Amino acid sequence: MSKRELTARYGLFLAGLYIMASGIALTIKAGLGASSISCWPYVLSLKYPVSLGTFVFGLNVILIIGQMAILKHDFKKIQYLQIPISFLFSAFIDLSMLLFVSVVPESYPARCVVLLAGCLLTGLGISMEVTANVVMLSAEAFIQAVVIKSGKEFGYLKICFDVSCTLLAAVSSLLLLGGISGVREGTVAAAIFVGLFARFFLHMTPRLRKRLVRAVSR
Numbered sequence: 001m002s003k004r005e006l007t008a009r010y011g012l013f014l015a016g017l018y019i020m021a022s023g024i025a026l027t028i029k030a031g032l033g034a035s036s037i038s039c040w041p042y043v044l045s046l047k048y049p050v051s052l053g054t055f056v057f058g059l060n061v062i063l064i065i066g067q068m069a070i071l072k073h074d075f076k077k078i079q080y081l082q083i084p085i086s087f088l089f090s091a092f093i094d095l096s097m098l099l100f101v102s103v104v105p106e107s108y109p110a111r112c113v114v115l116l117a118g119c120l121l122t123g124l125g126i127s128m129e130v131t132a133n134v135v136m137l138s139a140e141a142f143i144q145a146v147v148i149k150s151g152k153e154f155g156y157l158k159i160c161f162d163v164s165c166t167l168l169a170a171v172s173s174l175l176l177l178g179g180i181s182g183v184r185e186g187t188v189a190a191a192i193f194v195g196l197f198a199r200f201f202l203h204m205t206p207r208l209r210k211r212l213v214r215a216v217s218r
Helices: 003-029 036-047 052-074 077-099 108-132 138-150 154-177 185-202 205-216
Strands: none
Touching: 003 036, 003 077, 003 108, 003 185, 036 052, 036 154, 036 185, 052 077, 052 138, 077 138, 108 185, 138 154
């Protein structure tokens, strides 16, 4: 892989990272519940005077440490890139929350529209991350580490991971806030539609890859 192609791939990855963060922010602004991976940090941000992005970064660090504990000597050095990437992703989330501060849908249909827009952006960002194929985000990398050691299917473990995050958020909300916050029908909808949108955009991956190669070869 040439230096120009590698640069282009990282550029695509970073763009996808920002789009994904924007999607997560819009999903939360819809007020129908956060996505499974962000609902626990969101619940904590409702209780403590710390930004959502900061809690997301903390969760990612925990997942990186988990990978190191699971893989041990098989944890490759390139995976340390997850640390600055997680920091950047968290900063993108805080920036997106700030940019979307005026997005406050009042009616239920309007909330659903914002939620779908957030799911679409998140799915697009994920497809760009996969297409770039440079490094995985901490959540997916943690699941992949469990796949390597357990031999279980990635899809099955992804479902278990998402359900665990959602249950953790619900329990934390009950204990810290006295009720369920951040986990609603939008959490379930995000779990469904983000995957559908990501799959749709990934069908466009061959075209995107050809354009990427064509761009760096000029």
